[in-house]
Structures are given as C-alpha cells and as structure tokens.
Ligand SMILES: Nc1nc2c(c(=O)[nH]1)N[C@H]1C(S)=C(S)[C@@H](COP(=O)(O)OP(=O)(O)OC[C@H]3O[C@@H](n4cnc5c(=O)[nH]c(N)nc54)[C@H](O)[C@@H]3O)O[C@H]1N2
Ligand SMILES: Nc1nc2c(c(=O)[nH]1)N[C@H]1C(S)=C(S)[C@@H](COP(=O)(O)OP(=O)(O)OC[C@H]3O[C@@H](n4cnc5c(=O)[nH]c(N)nc54)[C@H](O)[C@@H]3O)O[C@H]1N2
Ligand code: SF4
C-alpha cells in the first residue's frame with residue numbers, strides 16, 4: 001500500500017524561507033510545489049526549490065561514511081567513523097596542542113538545526129583556529145552593526161520594511177536573483193514591483209545592470225569598491241543641505257558631530273569621478289531619500305565583500321539613521337524573532353578583537369580567523385600551525401579566495417574530516433566524509449532567518465521522507481565529534497545532549513527578560529523527554545516574546561503550537577523596538593565608532609590614487625537556478641545555457657579584441673583562468689563579471705553531472721591577501737585583473753581546475 005502524503009515545510013536553499021508542499025509516496029518524493037496557504041510566501045517559489053527532490057534522488061549523494069584507505073574510498077559504519085576520527089584527532093592534539101585542529105563551517109549549515117550545536121563543537125575543540133565563513137559574506141555588516149548597536153548579530157540588523165517603504169535604495173545586492181540576504185522575504189521580485197506599484201521608487205546602484213536593476217525605477221553604474229565614498233557623499237549632502245533628521249533615534253545617538261566632521265570632504269564633486277556616478281545624481285538621490293515618506297537603504301554582498309566593506313556598511317546605516325528612517329514603518333526595522341537565538345549568546349557589548357591572525361596578521365573577529373587566513377595557517381610552520389581540519393558543509397576549494405593556495409594547504413593536512421554529502425573538490429582531500437541526510441529528510445526551523453524577516457513569522461518544517469535508519473542528523477554528528485574530542489567517545493547521544501541542554505538552558509534563563517521567576521529546573525523539566533535542537537527551539541519559543549513563558553502566558557507559543565500550524569504563523573508587520581536593541585556600553589547608538597573613523601585615511605588614499613581608475617576589476621554574479629557550489633550535480637538545475645561566462649562590456653570587448661563566444665584569459669595577482677566570453681551592455685566599462693562555485697573538472701570527484709557542466713573557478717583569481725581592513729573580509733568583488741584574448745592553443749596549455757593555470 002502506498003502511503004501518500006503532503007508535507008509542509010520551508011525551502012532551505014536561500015534566505016527567503018518560501019513555504020513548500022512536498023508530495024510524497026512511501027519514501028519517494030513525487031513533487032515539490034509552492035504553498036499557497038503560507039501567509040508569508042503565498043505560493044512563491046524559485047527553480048532552486050526542486051533541489052529538495054533532486055538532491056534527495058541524486059545517486060551520487062553519499063549515504064554512508066567514507067574513509068580514505070590506500071586502496072581507495074571505503075564505506076564504514078558511524079560508530080567506526082566516530083571511533084577512528086576521535087583517535088586520529090586526539091593523537092594530533094596530544095602531540096601538537098589544541099590549535100593544531102581547525103574548524104570551518106559553510107553556508108548550508110545556517111539552514112540546518114545543527115547550527116545550534118556549532119558552539120558546542122567549538123568548545124570541545126578548544127582551538128584558536130576556528131575560521132570565520134562570515135569573512136566571505138556578512139562580516140562587515142556584523143562588525144558595523146556590532147560597533148554601532150552593540151550586537152549580538154543578527155539581532156541588530158535592521159531590515160528594509162519593504163512592504164511599506166516608498167523609496168528603496170539598493171546598493172550592491174541583486175534580490176531578484178538572490179531572493180534577498182540579511183533580509184528574509186519570499187517573492188523578492190513581487191515585493192520590489194509592489195514598491196513601484198504603490199507609487200514608490202526603487203533605485204539600484206551596481207556595476208552591472210542586474211535583474212533587480214531591470215525591475216527598478218532607476219539604475220546607476222558604480223565602480224566596484226567605491227560605495228563607501230558614494231554613501232558618505234550622500235551623508236555629506238544631508239548635512240550640507242540641512243536634511244538631517246534623526247526621528248526615532250533622536251536622543252539615542254552618540255557622535256553626530258564626529259560624523260559630520262568625518263564626511264565633510266566627501267562632497268559629491270570630490271568622489272564623482274572615483275565612483276563613476278555624477279554629483280547631480282548623488283545629490284538628487286540623497287534629497288529624494290530624505291524627502292520620502294519612508295525610505296530604506298539596503299546593501300548586501302556588493303557592500304560587504306569589497307575593499308571597504310565596513311565603511312560601505314556604515315554608509316548604508318548612516319543613510320537610514322540620518323534621515324530618520326531607522327525604526328520607522330517604511331524605513332528599516334528590527335524583526336522580533338519568535339525563537340530568539342540571541343538568548344543563547346553573550347550579552348556583552350560587541351568589540352573587535354585585539355589579537356590578529358598568526359601568520360599575516362589579518363583581523364580576527366569573535367576569536368575567529370578570517371577564511372582568507374586558512375591556507376597560510378596550514379602551510380606555515382610554527383606554534384599554532386593547523387594540521388587537521390573539521391569542515392562542516394562547505395567547499396572552500398571553490399568558495400574561498402585564492403582557492404589554488406588552499407588546494408596545496410588541504411593536501412598537506414594530517415587529517416581532514418568533512419561533514420558533507422558529496423565527494424567534491426574539497427572533500428576529495430578528506431580522510432573521513434560524514435554524509436548527513438538530505439534536507440528533505442530532516443525537520444527544520446529557520447531560527448536565524450526569522451531574526452531578519454520583513455514580517456514576524458514562525459514556521460516548522462516537517463521531515464518529508466525518513467532518512468535511512470542508521471543515518472544520524474548533522475546535530476548528532478557534531479555532538480558525537482565533540483564528545484570524541486572530550487574523550488567521551490561512545491557515549492549515548494541522549495546523555496550527551498542532556499548535559500549540553502542543561503548549559504543552554506542556564507544561559508537562556510540568565511538572559512531571559514520576559515518572564516519572572518523562571519528557573520533552569522523549570523525549563524529542563526518543562527520540556528520533558530525531548531532531545532536535540534527541537535528541544536532548544538521549543539525552549540526559545542516558550543521563552544520568546546510570543547511564548548507561553550512556561551505556563552505564565554497560556555495562550556502563547558510552544559513548539560507544539562507552531563507545529564500545529566502547518567503553513568506557518570504570521571505574527572504581523574515589523575514594529576518599532578529600537579530601545580530594546582541598543583546594547584552598547586554607552587547605551588546609545590555609536591554613530592562614529594573609531595574603527596570606521598580610523599579606516600577613512602585608507603579610503604581617502606584610494607580615492608587619491610590615479611592608478612585605480614585604470615584597473616580592470618572582476619566582480620561576481622549569482623545564478624538563479626543554483627546556489628553557490630553544490631547544486632551543479634542536479635540535472636534539472638544545470639541544463640541549458642552555460643551560466644558560467646565572463647561578461648564583458650562592448651567597450652572593453654572591442655578595446656581588448658575579444659568577441660562574444662570566444663575565450664578570454666583572465667589574470668590576477670594570484671592566478672589565471674580561461675573563460676568563455678559573453679559581451680553585454682549590462683556591464684559597466686572597466687568591469688568584468690564571472691559567477692562563483694564552478695570549476696568541476698577534477699577526476700577524483702563523484703560529480704558526473706557537474707563535470708559535464710564544469711565551468712571555471714573564479715576563486716582561482718580572488719586574492720586572499722586583499723581584505724577589508726577592519727573586518728578581515730575577503731575582497732571577492734573588485735579584484736584587479738587583466739583580460740586578453742585566449743587563443744585555442746593557449747587554452748589547451750591550462751592545467752587542472754577548469755583550464756586554469758597557476759602562476
Ligand atoms: N568569488 C566569489 N566567491 C564566493 C562568493 C561570491 O559571491 N563570489 N560568495 C560567497 C558566499 S556569500 C558564500 S555563503 C560562500 C558559500 O560557500 P560554501 O559555504 O563553501 O557553500 P557551498 O559552495 O554551497 O558548499 C556547500 C557544501 O556543503 C555540502 N552540503 C550542502 N547541503 C548539505 C547538507 O544538507 N548536508 C551536508 N552534510 N552537506 C551539505 C555541499 O556538498 C558542499 O560541499 O561562497 C562565497 N564565495
Ligand atoms: N540563486 C541564488 N540565490 C542565492 C545564492 C546563489 O548562489 N544563487 N547565494 C545566496 C547567498 S550565500 C548569499 S550571501 C546571497 C547574496 O545576495 P546578494 O548580495 O543579493 O547577491 P549578489 O548577486 O552577490 O549581489 C551582489 C551585487 O553586488 C554587485 N556588486 C559587485 N561589486 C559591487 C560594488 O563594489 N558595489 C556595488 N554597489 N555593487 C557591487 C554585483 O554586481 C551584484 O549584483 O544570495 C543568496 N541567494
Ligand atoms: S527563493 Fe527559491 S531557493 Fe529561496 S527559499 Fe524560495 S524557493 Fe527556496
């Protein structure tokens with residue numbers, strides 16, 4: 001008898017949290033469709049959603065642990081894997097100390113409940129060599145909001161109130177394709193169109209005329225890496241023209257005079273040539289922004305993974321604060337998460353680390369080294385050298401800057417443990433690959449993203465199909481790896497989890513501000529016999545602002561109540577709550593923190609340097625149908641035209657003598673690759689664009705579909721020594737390159753790694 005059912009959940013493949021219905025018969029996924037009854041997404045989905053089925057069905061997805069042996073890969077049992085891994089790691093730690101084992105977690109972990117167990121594993125590891133994946137993504141924003149509001153991230157991120165705004169200024173983000181980031185909103189294209197439909201404006205600032213730009217009221221090209229100057233020139237205009245109004249932030253800020261002083265020389269005229277945006281446009285956009293009845297400035301990767309990521313993020317925030325749009329309907333607002341994960345975080349105000357990374361002195365944040373320091377920390381001898389790594393759902397040999405150097409570094413490790421379900425470019429170096437179930441086989445609650453959503457919502461994701469009987473979820477694997485490092489290898493998961501939970505409950509009760517008289521014992525006994533992250537989420541929901549307060553508010557939320565609403569619960573539009581957010585030492589929003597002020601001379605130096613304007617700059621590009629590097633083995637998502645092309649403007653193409661459809665060699669300080677050329681007027685002259693996550697040409701991987709759609713790896717070009725000074729974030733956008741025609745014969749000389757030659 002077939003057991004047919006419809007399972008409701010949230011799609012885990014980007015930050016939009018679209019509701020989906022998965023049609024299942026027995027343990028087969030028949031179909032995935034948008035959930036029209038989801039109050040937040042109302043049926044919207046994008047093509048990536050099919051990866052729920054395709055990933056599940058992929059015959060090359062690993063289902064059992066693999067161990068490297070002299071005779072090749074060998075399947076082993078989970079208990080054997082835990083036992084052998086703990087023996088190997090403990091031996092390395094005994095000989096070389098705790099810093100000899102590093103750890104690095106990638107993007108998909110954010111969408112897995114196991115993310116809650118990352119600090120647990122981190123503590124068991126006790127190493128200074130934890131590497132920060134934020135340093136190829138969100139870190140400048142984390143540092144900027146941390147310094148201004150006091151943290152913790154992500155609770156201090158104010159998101160555009162997109163459903164009410166009258167003016168949305170998008171600087172360096174492409175939500176029509178990415179579907180939003182640090183801004184959770186299903187149906188980004190629809191919401192953008194609605195801003196215009198209600199008489200508002202959407203203005204896009206981007207070196208590429210993007211899919212978002214096409215939906216917008218207006219688009220301006222900008223030279224990569226110059227946004228900080230552009231945004232500070234708008235702030236200067238606000239001061240000069242008497243347009244500064246603090247609104248809800250009045251009386252809650254420090255340093256307004258300092259900001260005025262800092263931006264005085266960033267006049268629109270002084271920065272226009274540098275940015276490639278005319279002074280008239282800069283002034284007009286600043287005036288319109290200030291005059292709008294609700295305006296929101298939003299920046300994402302284009303203002304983060306660039307030369308001045310922290311300053312550009314500061315500029316974005318200043319625009320919102322100086323025009324009174326912080327904490328205002330139609331401006332930018334702080335979501336109120338039903339399960340506030342920040343209850344588990346430190347309440348100490350955010351500070352930048354004083355120590356730097358061991359080898360090249362890159363900035364550390366939150367005790368973590370930036371991902372760009374990974375290779376050198378493995379390759380450079382001395383105390384604290386990394387000799388073993390634990391990777392959690394990441395493919396740094398395709399996603400991190402200067403991935404060719406990482407290749408050598410990973411090859412030289414004494415032990416590599418990768419929790420991953422593909423044998424790919426990175427995991428091929430592993431000694432143990434630990435595949436956790438496919439997303440459809442696991443429950444989920446997007447606790448992190450609901451801190452960033454444009455409406456307050458709560459939704460449980462149900463398991464669609466049962467995982468194989470002996471296939472532990474990622475949180476259990478992490479718990480067992482941690483136990484192994486503490487010498488508790490072989491202990492029962494429940495016993496381990498109870499002691500972890502007791503600690504989490506202690507922190508949560510200590511941080512609790514909602515409910516009087518709550519005790520740890522009450523929390524622990526109130527959650528009965530449950531286990532794992534579900535128990536943690538249940539605690540957070542009960543303790544949270546809509547919670548039942550462990551009986552103090554009987555009609556409030558519990559996990560059971562959330563589960564009882566299969567399509568999700570809408571908790572209403574964003575509401576003002578600035579007073580609850582500020583967590584700085586001064587109790588005020590710090591408008592001019594010293595790390596920003598101290599970085600201004602670097603920006604002024606860049607503006608004054610004449611050579612800058614001559615450089616050809618490489619930026620990235622995202623693909624609607626795949627996410628980062630791990631969906632390229634799914635036939636439905638990679639069929640059709642090759643998206644991995646080098647986009648070049650017609651002006652540059654004719655100047656350089658490269659034709660559409662030909663091949664070009666692109667060379668940076670660290671590497672050189674050959675890529676097919678697409679000539680398009682969508683690119684600003686002086687800028688070329690190549691997507692990331694490709695370059696699947698290595699024999700040893702088990703990715704036969706991806707190999708047939710290999711593309712080239714742009715991170716052979718990005719430079720791990722180029723980073724944003726305050727945060728240590730890699731410059732992935734704005735890499736100086738030379739571009740030249742690639743004669744067929746030259747291209748054939750290229751070595752492994754998508755016809756790329758190291759230099
Ligand atoms: N040049 C350039 N580089 C970039 C970017 C850019 O724009 N330009 N973007 C950067 C950004 S923002 C990010 S977030 C990073 C992303 O880079 P990564 O964090 O490395 O993410 P992915 O490339 O998607 O690799 C995810 C890995 O996790 C595995 N995986 C996926 N889902 C699961 C799962 O459910 N369980 C298990 N066990 N394994 C899973 C996949 O097999 C894959 O190996 O790339 C960064 N790199
Ligand atoms: N379909 C799809 N969706 C995704 C992903 C994916 O791989 N595919 N990845 C997910 C992840 S991990 C993330 S972090 C988000 C990212 O979400 P977004 O940041 O919205 O995505 P990007 O496409 O990287 O957009 C960055 C934009 O900045 C522009 N840009 C580059 N350099 C500069 C600059 O110096 N200044 C300015 N002003 N603009 C610049 C680029 O042209 C690009 O349009 O997307 C997520 N969603
Ligand atoms: S936009 Fe696409 S990838 Fe993102 S959650 Fe929705 S369906 Fe999934």
Ligand SMILES: [Mo]
Pocket residue numbers: 107137
């Ligand atoms: Mo990302």
